[in-house]
Amino acid sequence: EAGVAQSPRYKIIEKRQSVAFWCNPISGHATLYWYQQILGQGPKLLIQFQNNGVVDDSQLPKDRFSAERLKGVDSTLKIQPAKLEDSAVYLCASSPQGLETQYFGPGTRLLVL
Amino acid sequence: DAKTTQPPSMDCAEGRAANLPCNHSTISGNEYVYWYRQIHSQGPQYIIHGLKNNETNEMASLIITEDRKSSTLILPHATLRDTAVYYCIVRAVNRDDKIIFGKGTRLHILP
Numbered sequence: 001e002a003g004v005a006q007s008p009r010y011k012i013i014e015k016r017q018s019v020a021f022w023c024n025p026i027s028g029h030a031t032l033y034w035y036q037q038i039l040g041q042g043p044k045l046l047i048q049f050q051n052n053g054v055v056d057d058s059q060l061p062k063d064r065f066s067a068e069r070l071k072g073v074d075s076t077l078k079i080q081p082a083k084l085e086d087s088a089v090y091l092c093a094s095s096p097q098g099l100e101t102q103y104f105g106p107g108t109r110l111l112v113l
Numbered sequence: 114d115a116k117t118t119q120p121p122s123m124d125c126a127e128g129r130a131a132n133l134p135c136n137h138s139t140i141s142g143n144e145y146v147y148w149y150r151q152i153h154s155q156g157p158q159y160i161i162h163g164l165k166n167n168e169t170n171e172m173a174s175l176i177i178t179e180d181r182k183s184s185t186l187i188l189p190h191a192t193l194r195d196t197a198v199y200y201c202i203v204r205a206v207n208r209d210d211k212i213i214f215g216k217g218t219r220l221h222i223l224p
Contacts, residue, residue, distance in 0.1 A: 004156070042115070042200055042214025043157065056211060091156050102212065104156030 002026065004105035006092050012111045018080040021108045025073070025094030031055075033102060034067055034077050035091040043091055049075065082112045115215030116140065116203040122219040131188040133218050135201030138182045144205045146177060147212070148186045150197040157200065157214075160186065196222045 005024040013019050025032050030051050035043035046065065047057040052072040060067070064083070069075040079086055089109050093102040118136040125131040137146065147162040161168055161175045163184075168175045174187040188195055200217040 040216070042216055044214070045211050048211065093156070101159040101162075102157075104158070106154075107156050 004092055004094055004103055006090075006105040006108055008108055009106065010109045010111075012113065013082055014113050015084055016081040018078065019082055019110065020076050020078045021090050021092075021110075023075045023077070023092030023105060025075075025092070026103055029094035029096050029103070030072075031095045031097065032069055032075050033093040033095075034075070035093065037089040037091055037107070039088070046077070079110075082110075084112050086110060087112045115213050116144075117201045117215055119199075119201050119215060119218045121216065122221065124221045124223055125188075125191050126223050127193060128190055131191040131195065131220060131222070133186040133188075133199050133201075133220065134183065135186070136183045137201070137203045140181050140203050141205065144203045146175065146181075146184050147202040147204055148173070148175065149200045149202065149214075150195075151200070151217070152194075152197045160199075191220075191222045193222050193224060196220060 004026055007022050011019055032049045034046045036046050037043040046060045047067045048055040049069045052069045065079055067077045089107040091104055091107045093104040095102045116137055116139055145162050145164050148160040149157040150160055151157045160172050161170055163175045163177055177184045198217040198219050200214050202212050204212055
């Protein structure tokens with residue numbers, strides 16, 4: 001079974017630029033999560049989708065971050081414009097129904113200069 | 114904030130059992146204890162979870178105290194590949210309850 005796929009693996013941008021990350025969850029998993037992990041800390045949930053609907057986006061900085069999961073399968077997370085403090089690893093995870101184990105992708109490492 | 118407290122780091126000799134403690138004194142009756150680990154440059158990986166009873170799988174054992182206020186993750190024969198950050202998480206049986214990661218325990222396996 002293929003795992004959660006994410007791309008790109010690494011991205012370097014300058015502040016005020018835009019960036020987008022892509023995630024393809026495990027086939028059949030209804031729930032998809034985006035996390036932000038700053039160096040030395042545990043992952044922090046940004047947004048949770050159930051199929052193509054948003055369940056929780058309370059910690060998503062909506063003035064600059066947006067996410068979509070239009071067809072209930074893959075998802076994109078966008079930052080526009082980026083700030084220095086957005087430098088982090090962005091992790092995508094999926095689970096069958098939201099109750100079960102979450103399976104994480106390898107993450108996208110973002111550096112904002 | 115995370116509902117758990119873990120030591121920031123631990124060492125364990127290769128081949129010995131690694132015992133990672135976790136305090137969750139405010140755990141509710143409907144909350145499970147989950148353990149994940151994160152190897153360097155990878156996403157977190159599920160290890161095990163439990164409610165009241167001790168649990169064992171191919172990766173580890175989970176021992177939960179009778180009052181459920183603390184637990185211990187046991188890696189029976191630690192190898193160098195077990196070097197990672199281990200996260201103890203408390204989560205309700207509710208599809209909307211989010212996983213809140215703390216800083217975890219950085220486990221170093223010593224050759």
